[in-house]
Amino acid sequence: MDIHTLTRELQLDNGSKIVMLVADGLGGLPMSPGGLTELETAKTPNLDALAALGVQGASIPVKPGIAPGSGPGHLGLFGYDPLHYQIGRGALEATGIGFELKEGDVAIRCNFCTIDAAGKITDRRAGRISSEESAPLAISLRQIKIPGVEIFVEPVKEHRFVVVFREPGLGGNVADTDPQKTGVAPLDPVAQNPQSQRTAEIAKEFLAQAKKILAGHPKANFHTMRGFANKPSLPSYKEVYGLRAAAIAVYPMYKGLARLVGMDIVGQAQTLQEQIDVLKQNWDKYDFFFIHFKYTDSTGEDGNFAEKVARIEELDSIMPQINALKPEVMIVTGDHSTPSYLKSHSWHPVPTLLVSDCCRPDPHKAFNESTSITGGLGHFEAQYLMALALSNAGRMGKYGA
Amino acid sequence: MDIHTLTRELQLDNGSKIVMLVADGLGGLPMSPGGLTELETAKTPNLDALAALGVQGASIPVKPGIAPGSGPGHLGLFGYDPLHYQIGRGALEATGIGFELKEGDVAIRCNFCTIDAAGKITDRRAGRISSEESAPLAISLRQIKIPGVEIFVEPVKEHRFVVVFREPGLGGNVADTDPQKTGVAPLDPVAQNPQSQRTAEIAKEFLAQAKKILAGHPKANFHTMRGFANKPSLPSYKEVYGLRAAAIAVYPMYKGLARLVGMDIVGQAQTLQEQIDVLKQNWDKYDFFFIHFKYTDSTGEDGNFAEKVARIEELDSIMPQINALKPEVMIVTGDHSTPSYLKSHSWHPVPTLLVSDCCRPDPHKAFNESTSITGGLGHFEAQYLMALALSNAGRMGKYGA
Numbered sequence: 001m002d003i004h005t006l007t008r009e010l011q012l013d014n015g016s017k018i019v020m021l022v023a024d025g026l027g028g029l030p031m032s033p034g035g036l037t038e039l040e041t042a043k044t045p046n047l048d049a050l051a052a053l054g055v056q057g058a059s060i061p062v063k064p065g066i067a068p069g070s071g072p073g074h075l076g077l078f079g080y081d082p083l084h085y086q087i088g089r090g091a092l093e094a095t096g097i098g099f100e101l102k103e104g105d106v107a108i109r110c111n112f113c114t115i116d117a118a119g120k121i122t123d124r125r126a127g128r129i130s131s132e133e134s135a136p137l138a139i140s141l142r143q144i145k146i147p148g149v150e151i152f153v154e155p156v157k158e159h160r161f162v163v164v165f166r167e168p169g170l171g172g173n174v175a176d177t178d179p180q181k182t183g184v185a186p187l188d189p190v191a192q193n194p195q196s197q198r199t200a201e202i203a204k205e206f207l208a209q210a211k212k213i214l215a216g217h218p219k220a221n222f223h224t225m226r227g228f229a230n231k232p233s234l235p236s237y238k239e240v241y242g243l244r245a246a247a248i249a250v251y252p253m254y255k256g257l258a259r260l261v262g263m264d265i266v267g268q269a270q271t272l273q274e275q276i277d278v279l280k281q282n283w284d285k286y287d288f289f290f291i292h293f294k295y296t297d298s299t300g301e302d303g304n305f306a307e308k309v310a311r312i313e314e315l316d317s318i319m320p321q322i323n324a325l326k327p328e329v330m331i332v333t334g335d336h337s338t339p340s341y342l343k344s345h346s347w348h349p350v351p352t353l354l355v356s357d358c359c360r361p362d363p364h365k366a367f368n369e370s371t372s373i374t375g376g377l378g379h380f381e382a383q384y385l386m387a388l389a390l391s392n393a394g395r396m397g398k399y400g401a
Numbered sequence: 402m403d404i405h406t407l408t409r410e411l412q413l414d415n416g417s418k419i420v421m422l423v424a425d426g427l428g429g430l431p432m433s434p435g436g437l438t439e440l441e442t443a444k445t446p447n448l449d450a451l452a453a454l455g456v457q458g459a460s461i462p463v464k465p466g467i468a469p470g471s472g473p474g475h476l477g478l479f480g481y482d483p484l485h486y487q488i489g490r491g492a493l494e495a496t497g498i499g500f501e502l503k504e505g506d507v508a509i510r511c512n513f514c515t516i517d518a519a520g521k522i523t524d525r526r527a528g529r530i531s532s533e534e535s536a537p538l539a540i541s542l543r544q545i546k547i548p549g550v551e552i553f554v555e556p557v558k559e560h561r562f563v564v565v566f567r568e569p570g571l572g573g574n575v576a577d578t579d580p581q582k583t584g585v586a587p588l589d590p591v592a593q594n595p596q597s598q599r600t601a602e603i604a605k606e607f608l609a610q611a612k613k614i615l616a617g618h619p620k621a622n623f624h625t626m627r628g629f630a631n632k633p634s635l636p637s638y639k640e641v642y643g644l645r646a647a648a649i650a651v652y653p654m655y656k657g658l659a660r661l662v663g664m665d666i667v668g669q670a671q672t673l674q675e676q677i678d679v680l681k682q683n684w685d686k687y688d689f690f691f692i693h694f695k696y697t698d699s700t701g702e703d704g705n706f707a708e709k710v711a712r713i714e715e716l717d718s719i720m721p722q723i724n725a726l727k728p729e730v731m732i733v734t735g736d737h738s739t740p741s742y743l744k745s746h747s748w749h750p751v752p753t754l755l756v757s758d759c760c761r762p763d764p765h766k767a768f769n770e771s772t773s774i775t776g777g778l779g780h781f782e783a784q785y786l787m788a789l790a791l792s793n794a795g796r797m798g799k800y801g802a
Contacts, residue, residue: 001484006467053434358742360430360438360749362774376770378750378780380465387466391748398746399463400470400483401493 003079003387004240006399011242016328016393018243018288019279020385022077023315024070024254025297025338027350027369031305038296038305038340039351039368042312046319047332047353051367054330054355057377059385061336067347070096073335074257078290079241079386080234087260088172088229094162095256097154101231105164106172106199109227112137112159112220113178119185124178125159126220134159137220144209149202163225165202171195172230174203186224199228236262237288241390246282248275249292258290272314276321283325297345300338308340329393330355332367333385349379356392404480404788405641407800412643417729417794419644419689420680421786423478424716425471425655426698426739428751428770432706439697439706439741440752440769443713447720448733448754452768455731455756458778459770460786462737468748474736475658479691480642480787481635488661489573489630495563496657498555502632506565507573507600510628513538513560513621514579520586525579526560527621535560538621545610550603564626566603572596573631575604587625600629637663638689642791647683649676650693659691673715677722684726698746701739709741730794731756733768734786750780757793 028038061068062082071092072082087095090107101107112126112134126134135155141163142153150166173192179185189203203225214221237245239262246266247258255265264286267278275291282289293315299308322330333352336345351372362376373379377388390396429439462469463483472493473483488496491508502508513527513535527535536556542564543554551567574593580586590604604626615622638646640663647667648659656666665687668679676692683690694716700709723731734753737746752773763777774780778789791797 003464006464006484010467358430358740358747360428360740360770361434363771374775376774377465378459378774380780384465387464388748389466391466391468396466396468396748398468398470400473400488401490 002081002084003383004235007079007240007387007390007396010397010399011390012395012397013242014394016287016395017283018329018331018389018393019291019322019327020077020289020331020333020389021291021293021322022074023293023296023312023332023334025300025336025345026334027337027339027346027348028300028308029339029341029348031341037369038300038308039312040370042309042316044312044316044367046316047367048365050319050323050330050332050355051353051371052365053361054353055359055362055377056351056353056364056367056372056375058349058372058375058379059333059352059382060349060379061382063381065347067345068336069345070253070335071257073345074254076382077333077335077385078237078261079383080261081383085232085234087232089227090162090172090229091232093156093160093227094154094164095260096253097156097162098252098256099152099154099162099164100259101164102166103231104168104170105166105231106170107229107231108163108203108225110161110163110223110225111178112161112223113186114219115185115222121179121182121184121186123219124182124224129159129220131155131157134161134220137214137217140213141210143213144206146202146205151206159220163206165199167198167202169195170199170230172199172228174200174228176224176226177207178224178226186222189225232260234260238262241288241386242395243288244286245288245290246286247290247292248278249290250275251292251294254292254294263290272318276318279322280325296334297338300340301343303340303343305340328356329389331385331389349373352377352385354388354392359392403482403485404784405636408480408641408788408791408797411798411800412791413796413798414643415795417688417796418684419730419732419790419794420692420723420728421478421690421732421734421790422692422694422723423475424694424697424713424733424735426701426737426746427735428738428740428747428749429701429709430740430742430749432742438770439701439709440713441771443710443717445713445717445768447717448768449766451720451731451733451756452754452772453766454762455754456760456763456778457752457754457765457768457773457776459750459773459776459780460734460753460783461750461780462783464782466748468746469737470746471654471736472658475655477783478734478736478786479662480784481662482784486633486635488633490628491563491573491630492633494557494561494628495555495565496661497654498557498563499653499657500553500555500563500565501660502565503567504632505569505571506567506632507571508630508632509564509604509626511562511564511624511626512579513562513624514587515620516586516623522580522583522585522587524620525583525625530560530621532556532558535562535621538615538618541614542611544614545607547603547606552607560621564607566600568599568603570596571600573600573629575601575629577625577627578608579625579627587623590626597629633661635661639663642689642787643796644689645687646689646691647687648691648693649679650691651676652693652695655693655695664691673719677719680723681726697735698739701741702744704741704744706741729757730790732786732790750774753778753786755789755793760793
């Protein structure tokens with residue numbers, strides 16, 4: 001049974017407010033044996049003060065040993081079983097650039113590639129063409145017309161762009177055209193089920209027209225299509241939790257993920273302080289606030305330990321402004337760990353802190369990887385964090401009599 | 402896969418004995434930040450001595466963040482997945498007053514209500530009529546006769562009573578007649594599936610006769626019907642664990658829940674000391690003893706911190722008498738937390754202690770919320786406690802070769 005079966009049935013509305021502050025990739029590792037993690041190194045007096053009041057634990061994003069991408073990482077935090085709800089690659093790519101998918105849309109990740117005179121691929125990424133060079137090329141594909149279908153083409157980065165087909169009833173189950181090797185021609189788009197037959201035909205026609213448009217380019221003279229996907233169908237925060245939810249994020253990917261679960265995207269913040277300002281401005285309008293802080297992840301991905309420490313300290317410095325709003329439940333967590341040592345997302349549990357008047361505090365007076373593993377929340381799957389948040393907020397009745 | 406698939410296959414009978422002492426609502430909260438919980442405040446030298454010998458952990462009744470009622474709380478402790486096995490409201494109400502449901506019975510929770518001359522509800526609870534006034538009224542409904550069906554009417558409390566229809570093949574899926582608001586007439590009972598057609602007809606006839614009988618009463622001149630439910634079908638302790646199980650409880654609800662999993666209800670104890678006496682008297686006749694102690698819950702529900710502390714100390718004082726019987730496995734736990742601070746059941750994990758000669762003790766020398774979160778049993782779902790009990794009792798073989 002899905003946890004939403006319970007939250008749908010048991011939800012209450014008592015007007016309380018929940019703030020979930022997601023420091024992307026929060027968890028880390030020491031750079032050498034015996035060392036400290038980024039979070040243990042950072043000076044975080046405000047988080048430590050919250051730790052003394054609250055309860056902490058180690059959040060397992062998906063299952064032990066599984067490192068998630070941003071999609072499943074956030075779905076877990078939002079309480080959606082990340083193994084059940086899957087966002088197709090094309091849909092995630094479109095979401096990541098802020099494209100608002102509609103019901104029935106099919107989104108496709110496309111890669112510019114180089115083909116030879118015989119039509120065989122010589123470079124699957126068109127020599128990793130620069131964004132500056134590829135964006136106008138992607139935009140040139142907007143001239144493609146196919147009767148009955150609305151077509152969107154959006155540049156992404158380097159050799160990547162997104163194509164979206166919009167026509168009622170289009171299926172999203174079409175095989176990739178990327179053969180995953182050079183020396184062979186791209187594959188034709190082949191439908192994997194009857195509902196996707198029309199989609200495959202549209203894709204084939206799109207590719208034929210694109211080939212003509214791109215023909216003269218020295219590197220990006222064709223493209224492949226991968227990850228065909230319909231808009232994912234996720235129940236909304238309003239329905240599953242009874243929450244009016246707002247997302248305060250800087251990057252399109254996180255706005256997109258929040259939009260998929262029915263959150264309103266509020267403000268145009270570009271800095272953490274601006275995000276907090278947006279939070280204050282919207283305080284009376286929503287029950288739940290998702291605040292996304294990107295830089296604990298990007299610094300980790302860069303392997304920049306010192307800068308990740310600095311970003312954690314930046315995050316710590318704004319905590320008093322959130323506390324001043326007196327949310328009934330305050331949560332600080334991450335969607336996964338991004339240790340500078342690994343320069344990538346990892347599977348390690350994420351230190352997670354929850355503060356409420358009824359949270360049963362544990363003895364910890366600091367907040368980091370070491371303390372979280374012996375915290376009162378134990379080691380728990382991220383998908384249960386929302387149920388904990390709701391109960392701590394007084395927003396859930398009891399299950400069964 | 403259900404844990405019972407394993408216990409059915411792996412169970413052994415070595416004559417060992419298991420005692421599960423359930424202090425209802427055992428877990429608590431501090432009344433103010435930095436304070437102690439009820440269990441941390443209580444002087445519990447005997448439990449602390451057991452803690453030094455045993456292993457403890459934090460039992461999650463259902464899932465993180467879910468506060469259970471008594472039904473799912475106990476099913477979990479008994480090893481029955483509380484999300485899979487659900488006890489219908491009517492069946493639980495009947496169970497709670499000690500009514501022994503039989504296969505095919507349909508139990509219904511009824512509320513006396515007040516209707517006006519037009520038949521519209523003016524009070525859904527008949528002015529919360531007293532038990533003294535309502536009991537004879539409920540009993541007066543025993544004169545209702547419907548050919549072919551055996552009918553039972555039992556008073557519960559205030560405006561509530563239970564009706565049970567007994568006739569082979571009756572389905573329990575009938576919609577509530579309570580419209581959940583005043584100013585409208587009660588609904589007719591409507592079958593939700595074909596097997597419940599006959600049940601709905603019986604209910605309709607019952608309501609028609611009840612209306613005549615109650616007509617003259619100033620407050621309770623009609624009643625609604627809710628939570629239609631068949632007797633839940635639960636496999637027995639004997640079958641799933643190979644245990645001859647006895648329940649020693651004071652309150653009907655817990656006797657009823659134990660009966661549903663095939664335990665024998667032994668003794669007529671009214672006090673904890675009498676419960677221990679019953680335990681001693683039946684020691685040779687059973688393998689498993691469920692002892693239910695109610696007052697850690699009821700004092701918590703009352704918000705009476707000091708009295709909950711006193712009740713925990715009372716419980717502690719009888720521990721030596723149980724130890725003296727030398728059970729192979731001794732468990733102290735609760736079906737959920739009932740913090741005096743919240744005056745209600747809560748989602749917080751329940752301190753749980755297990756003592757056996759092979760339990761791998763943890764370093765703790767006290768037993769409470771703080772110690773349990775770092776105990777050797779970790780944070781675990783209650784539904785696995787019986788498997789732990791059986792293995793510690795030498796009653797389970799290994800899984801696979």
